[in-house]
Amino acid sequence: MTAQGVEKEIQGMQPAVTSGQDALDRFDWLPCRLTLQIPVSEFTLGDLLRMQVGTVVGTATRSTEEIPLSVNGQLIAWIQFEMIGERLAARITELA
Numbered sequence: 625m626t627a628q629g630v631e632k633e634i635q636g637m638q639p640a641v642t643s644g645q646d647a648l649d650r651f652d653w654l655p656c657r658l659t660l661q662i663p664v665s666e667f668t669l670g671d672l673l674r675m676q677v678g679t680v681v682g683t684a685t686r687s688t689e690e691i692p693l694s695v696n697g698q699l700i701a702w703i704q705f706e707m708i709g710e711r712l713a714a715r716i717t718e719l720a
Contacts, residue, residue: 659694660703660714690717 665684675681685691690702693714703714 656695659697661692661694692720 663684664681667681671681687705690704691714692699693701693703693716699720701716701720702718704717706713706715
């Protein structure tokens with residue numbers, strides 16, 4: 625094939641993705657794991673072994689402190705907890 629023929633073939637090809645948003649939209653079905661890390665001070669293996677239904681574990685975090693939010697192990701934001709009716713919700717306060 626000549627250089628001119630290759631050039632025409634390349635010009636006739638459509639890009640697989642036209643923008644970054646299009647690329648994201650194509651993969652919006654992929655599952656991901658959200659992880660919230662809440663520090664618990666002075667927690668021991670003995671405490672873990674004694675846990676049962678109804679056990680309450682105190683955290684080292686005040687209710688107004690921000691908590692790191694990770695997706696698949698990558699920090700993406702900081703959140704604060706709040707109640708919506710009887711459900712615990714997480715409000716994003718800052719993007720990482």
